[in-house]
Amino acid sequence: MAFPRRVYTQDEVRRAKSLIDGGYRHRLRIIGSPEFKSKVKDALSLIKEAGRYDFLRRNIRAIVEIEGLSQLREAEASIWMNRYAVEDPFEAAGFIIQKAWQMDAYLRGVLYYGHVGETAAVSVRISFLRELKAKSRDPKVREECERRLRLWEESKLL
Numbered sequence: 361m362a363f364p365r366r367v368y369t370q371d372e373v374r375r376a377k378s379l380i381d382g383g384y385r386h387r388l389r390i391i392g393s394p395e396f397k398s399k400v401k402d403a404l405s406l407i408k409e410a411g412r413y414d415f416l417r418r419n420i421r422a423i424v425e426i427e428g429l430s431q432l433r434e435a436e437a438s439i440w441m442n443r444y445a446v447e448d449p450f451e452a453a454g455f456i457i458q459k460a461w462q463m464d465a466y467l468r469g470v471l472y473y474g475h476v477g478e479t480a481a482v483s484v485r486i487s488f489l490r491e492l493k494a495k496s497r498d499p500k501v502r503e504e505c506e507r508r509l510r511l512w513e514e515s516k517l518l
Contacts, residue, residue, distance in 0.1 A: 363421075384418075385414065386417050386422075389422040403446060405449075409501070410453075415460060423456065431459075454489065465477070493505035
């Protein structure tokens with residue numbers, strides 16, 4: 361059975377979830393300018409280093425460069441990102457993992473938007489930084505993760 365072209369109706373969502381639960385993984389496509397592709401690949405290298413690439417491929421089919429607002433496109437199982445969203449590989453990687461988690465929640469029928477969903481999505485982003493820090497052998501990557509984790513912790517206190 362092929363993965364549905366779109367993931368919109370209950371039947372399409374059920375079929376997509378069944379395939380993913382059975383081991384299906386997307387062949388992740390990056391669609392955009394050469395500069396966009398290069399920057400997304402930088403973010404993907406951090407995702408791979410953290411051990412989250414399989415999770416990403418399970419939920420996301422493509423990352424597409426757009427001119428507008430960066431967002432998850434559930435019906436397409438894709439992430440639309442503008443060029444500003446990929447400037448910083450750590451922010452881009454966190455955003456991609458957050459959207460992959462939201463797609464996973466969409467397929468499971470779990471609330472992934474609104475206050476509850478956004479709070480959970482931020483937690484996913486923070487746990488990604490913790491995983492990357494723990495698994496990276498590069499001291500610069502670990503330092504940057506630590507710095508960003510401190511910023512997240514400080515923002516909680518505000």
